[in-house]
Amino acid sequence: MSSALLAATGPRPVIPDFGTVSSCVRDNGLFCVDWFTANFSSMFGPALVQHVRLTVIAVGVGFLIAFPLALLAHFRRRLVKPLGGLTSFLYTIPPMALFTLLVPVFGLSVLTAEIALVSYTLMVLFKSSLTGLGEVPEEVRRAGEGMGLTRREILWRIELPLALPAVISGLRVATVTTISVVEVAAFIIDQGLGSPIIQGLQSPFNTQFIGAGLLAVALALAADGLIVLVGRLLTPWARTRRTV
Amino acid sequence: MHTFFASFSFMTDHFGLLADRTVDHLKLSAAAVAVALVLALPLGVWLGHRGKGSFLTVSISNIGRALPSLALIAIFLGLLGIGFVNVLTALVVMAVPPVLTHAYLSVEQVDPDLVRAGRGMGLTEWQILTRIELPLALPVLFTGIRIAAVYVISSATLAAVAGGGGLGDIILNQVSYGLSGVIAAALWVAFLALAADALFGALRKRLTPRGVLAGRSA
Numbered sequence: 064m065s066s067a068l069l070a071a072t073g074p075r076p077v078i079p080d081f082g083t084v085s086s087c088v089r090d091n092g093l094f095c096v097d098w099f100t101a102n103f104s105s106m107f108g109p110a111l112v113q114h115v116r117l118t119v120i121a122v123g124v125g126f127l128i129a130f131p132l133a134l135l136a137h138f139r140r141r142l143v144k145p146l147g148g149l150t151s152f153l154y155t156i157p158p159m160a161l162f163t164l165l166v167p168v169f170g171l172s173v174l175t176a177e178i179a180l181v182s183y184t185l186m187v188l189f190k191s192s193l194t195g196l197g198e199v200p201e202e203v204r205r206a207g208e209g210m211g212l213t214r215r216e217i218l219w220r221i222e223l224p225l226a227l228p229a230v231i232s233g234l235r236v237a238t239v240t241t242i243s244v245v246e247v248a249a250f251i252i253d254q255g256l257g258s259p260i261i262q263g264l265q266s267p268f269n270t271q272f273i274g275a276g277l278l279a280v281a282l283a284l285a286a287d288g289l290i291v292l293v294g295r296l297l298t299p300w301a302r303t304r305r306t307v
Numbered sequence: 308m309h310t311f312f313a314s315f316s317f318m319t320d321h322f323g324l325l326a327d328r329t330v331d332h333l334k335l336s337a338a339a340v341a342v343a344l345v346l347a348l349p350l351g352v353w354l355g356h357r358g359k360g361s362f363l364t365v366s367i368s369n370i371g372r373a374l375p376s377l378a379l380i381a382i383f384l385g386l387l388g389i390g391f392v393n394v395l396t397a398l399v400v401m402a403v404p405p406v407l408t409h410a411y412l413s414v415e416q417v418d419p420d421l422v423r424a425g426r427g428m429g430l431t432e433w434q435i436l437t438r439i440e441l442p443l444a445l446p447v448l449f450t451g452i453r454i455a456a457v458y459v460i461s462s463a464t465l466a467a468v469a470g471g472g473g474l475g476d477i478i479l480n481q482v483s484y485g486l487s488g489v490i491a492a493a494l495w496v497a498f499l500a501l502a503a504d505a506l507f508g509a510l511r512k513r514l515t516p517r518g519v520l521a522g523r524s525a
């Protein structure tokens with residue numbers, strides 16, 4: 064290789080050196096650990112970080128929209144049906160269709176992806192928050208009134224803490240769903256674990272798309288477990304199973 | 308806005324193509340839901356009847372929910388190669404958890420007093436299942452099928468990346484069909500999912516015994 068070419072392509076050649084490649088990579092094994100670890104810092108790691116970032120933003124913004132809406136619907140019951148219907152409608156639109164439809168309006172940007180991602184979280188977060196707020200037994204609320212609590216104090220001291228388990232289980236479902244939808248977002252933005260999958264599918268080499276796929280599954284399971292754990296710590300009084 | 312108008316003229320101009328892909332899409336989705344029903348429905352109903360296996364069904368539903376659809380298709384692509392079987396398997400894996408959990412819950416939540424009353428009247432286990440538990444379970448059971456069907460129709464769009472055909476083929480191929488074609492297919496898929504949701508909702512109402520509906524609204 065001439066030094067001019069070396070300078071143009073940088074010190075690390077883009078084309079893999081087929082001379083020293085492992086037999087797994089040469090034979091295109093199902094999952095080559097050596098290739099996966101060798102490319103982790105350049106490909107899978109950054110994609111994983113982007114995936115987490117996109118998910119956290121979507122669930123965070125989704126919660127900031129859905130929870131106030133649930134509060135509103137909790138006090139104005141006639142809003143329950145229209146808000147529930149709207150969020151269900153958004154949830155039912157297939158992710159790929161929604162991403163595609165938003166692109167002509169907002170362009171190929173992270174904003175477009177996040178708008179779609181947020182819209183998927185709303186249904187789960189709205190319903191779980193509303194269920195949680197409604198879960199307070201009437202006697203408990205009455206007892207609060209009897210103790211002289213104002214409506215606001217009842218909300219903060221009684222209804223919100225008792226709503227927490229349902230809200231957390233909603234966050235759990237929303238997070239896991241979002242992790243799944245972020246993969247699809249890679250069709251419009253070059254971010255997240257969907258991106259190595261989609262690029263990897265262009266060639267028959269297995270490790271890239273299987274690796275990214277496994278990583279996404281691992282991420283979803285880890286996030287699921289983490290939220291369950293945080294939920295247990297936050298609600299030590301609720302040792303009930305509210306998993307379904 | 309112009310893009311959206313162009314997509315409507317694409318729909319009328321290429322109606323045959325869209326109809327063709329829609330048939331593929333629905334065939335794939337129906338096959339996946341059917342296989343999932345065969346696998347999960349009897350198991351869920353049986354576990355619910357026995358009142359055992361809540362841990363199993365809850366775990367399956369939690370894990371199932373955590374499996375990203377594109378990741379599943381990618382993983383099965385490595386295992387099974389490109390084509391219908393790969394995508395079908397991935398979609399079945401996505402459809403089983405909601406069907407199984409709802410089948411289990413639907414039967415398990417039937418009032419035990421009713422089951423005992425049936426047993427007291429001398430009904431066999433099979434009769435208890437078919438005459439008491441299943442009619443009462445139908446609404447929840449159907450919700451599971453509805454969730455699975457909508458989820459599968461939605462995810463089948465991704466099938467195109469693994470050679471599964473369907474409407475995703477058009478959405479992912481802007482080079483051949485142009486932006487208006489992509490938008491048209493996306494609108495069409497969205498419509499399909501919403502229509503399936505509405506259809507199953509209506510079917511659920513139709514199939515639910517009147518007594519159950521009355522009891523629910525009361």
